[in-house]
Structure formats: structure tokens, C-alpha cells
Amino acid sequence: MQIISVLGWILLILxxxxxxxxxxxxxxxxxxxxxVHAASIVDSLGAILILLGLMTQTQDPIVIIKLVFIxxxxxxxxxxxxxxxxxxxxxxxxESK
Amino acid sequence: xxxxxxxxxxxVMLIILLRAALGPTVFDRILAINTFGTATVxxxxxxxxxxxxxxxxDIALLYALINFVSTIAILKxxxxxxxxxxxxx
Numbered sequence: 001m002q003i004i005s006v007l008g009w010i011l012l013i014l015x016x017x018x019x020x021x022x023x024x025x026x027x028x029x030x031x032x033x034x035x036v037h038a039a040s041i042v043d044s045l046g047a048i049l050i051l052l053g054l055m056t057q058t059q060d061p062i063v064i065i066k067l068v069f070i071x072x073x074x075x076x077x078x079x080x081x082x083x084x085x086x087x088x089x090x091x092x093x094x095e096s097k
Numbered sequence: 098x099x100x101x102x103x104x105x106x107x108x109v110m111l112i113i114l115l116r117a118a119l120g121p122t123v124f125d126r127i128l129a130i131n132t133f134g135t136a137t138v139x140x141x142x143x144x145x146x147x148x149x150x151x152x153x154x155d156i157a158l159l160y161a162l163i164n165f166v167s168t169i170a171i172l173k174x175x176x177x178x179x180x181x182x183x184x185x186x
Contacts, residue, residue: 009098012098012099012101012102013098013101013102015102016101016102016105016106017105019105019106019109019136019139020105020108020109022109022132023108023109023112023113023132024112026112026113026116026128026129026132027112027115027116027119032122032124032125035116035125035128036128039128039129039131039132042109042132042135042136043131043132043135046139047135047138047139050102050139050142050143051139051142053102054142054143054146057146058146058151060151062151063151063154066151066154066155066158067142067154069158070138070142070154070157070158070161073158073161073162073165074135074138074161077161077162077164077165078135078165080165081131081164081165081168081169082128082131084168084169084172085124085127085128085131085168085172088124088172088175088176089122089124091176092124092176
């Protein structure tokens, strides 16, 4: 259990690092579509790594199953919402030209 | 180590709010609020582990769904002007 716990800490630290990098990109990048990419880093990579890291920290199987559900929904809906937003912005740009 | 991850997520939320206040277009703000919702889900899950109460995972799961539905709803409202039937284009 010790090695799995250490692996969990590493995953948590990596996940929060990617969240920080994505959020710094969200305020520093010059264009809207670049910011969409930076925000999707937080949505997909940061969330998945943090949730995987949290899964290793507990022994209760019900908590692990709930975290699997959260992970599944995040992987399904996060990139979909960001893609819909980018497509809506693209259509609005085309209409205003 | 949960405390370090929680502080990192809180800093991320502050930075995202900065973008939500600054963003020149409305799509910047919608993007910021969607990412803020994802960070909220992570914060609730981390907080559940921090205080040793596993019931917070239910709240995190529910808010992940609410976040997605509300992003799609506000995009639809912004494009079509109403939340009902969309006109066929």
C-alpha cells in the first residue's frame, strides 16, 4: 500500500501542476482560441490526474466507484463542452464578417 | 499533501475569476465559468478527502453534470435567444 500511496501523491502533484499551468495560460495567451486550448488542459489533463491520484488514497470501494463515475463523466463532458464553445465562437465570428 | 493540492486549486480558481472579469468577448467569460465549474468539482472532491467525509463525492458528481448542462444551456441561449425549440436553420 505504501507504493500505491506514493504514486497517488505524485499523481496529485502532477495534476495540480497541470491545473496551474493551464490557468496561467488562460490569462496570458493573446487570442481566444489559444485560451480555449489552455482551458481544455485544465478540463482534461488536470482533472483526470487529480481524480486518479485521489483514487489511490482510499481503501473504501464505494468511494473508488464514485470517483470512477466522476472521472467517466468528466472525460465525456469536459472536451464536449469546450468543443461546443469553440464551434459557437467560430460560427459567431463567421456571421459577423 | 491534500492541503497543497487544495491551495493550488484555490489559486487556479482565483486566476480563472480574473479571466472571467477581464475577457473582452462573452465567449471568454463562458469559457472561464466552465473551467471554474471543473475546478469546483475538484475542490469538492479534495475537500471531502481533507475532512475525511466520503459523502462529498456525491456532491462533486452532481455538480459535474450541472456544470456541463449549464454551459450548453447558456450557449444555446446566446445563439438562439431562447431556451425552447430551436428554429431549423
